[in-house]
Amino acid sequence: MKLAVALCLIALALALTLEARAATEVITFDDLPTPLPESPVPNGYGSLNWQGFDYVNASGNFLNTLNGLVSGTNVATDMLYDPIIYAATTPTFNVNSVYVTTTLSEAPFNVEIVGYRSGTVIYDKTFAVNSSGPTLLSLNYLNVKSIQFIAPFIGYPFFTPGRFVIDNLSVTVPEPALSAFAAFAALALALIRSRPDHAPA
16 A cells, blocks of 8 residues: 555656646747738647737737837737637646737836636736836746736727737646646545555454
């Protein structure tokens, strides 16, 4: 019994260690097809689902996005109100950091970033950004199911798309196979611990 518990603990630790190392990625939007002139960020990109984000070629300053460019040519911008990014292939993911720039000249301009898990708000931070260049936001949102970007209406009685852009979004998305292995190891450990030990007669 003790050996089985030890093996499960080792398997669980190994799975979680590999999971943490496996899939940290900086999402730049530069490996997507040429936008026309803006195109929705496709679901599954970066192992995430995207609602309300389009990507554009910022090098041409489309929608006043040039100052938000960190690398390459493309950035993502909010084309629907308060866009959301979801975990697509795993239950949760980590959001490490992101560069955010407003395309509007109004200041101050605050962007609220909310992290959810199981429908509950886990993280909620508000950041001041500007139009002169990208601001690096260190989030460290761990094990969230989704994140939502909330930006204000500034001087308009109606929604204006493209209020801000994001670039070089750093996320850690566990590999699905490793997530399943970790879950199996945790379940096996729980079952072993729930069984009573019987001393030999």
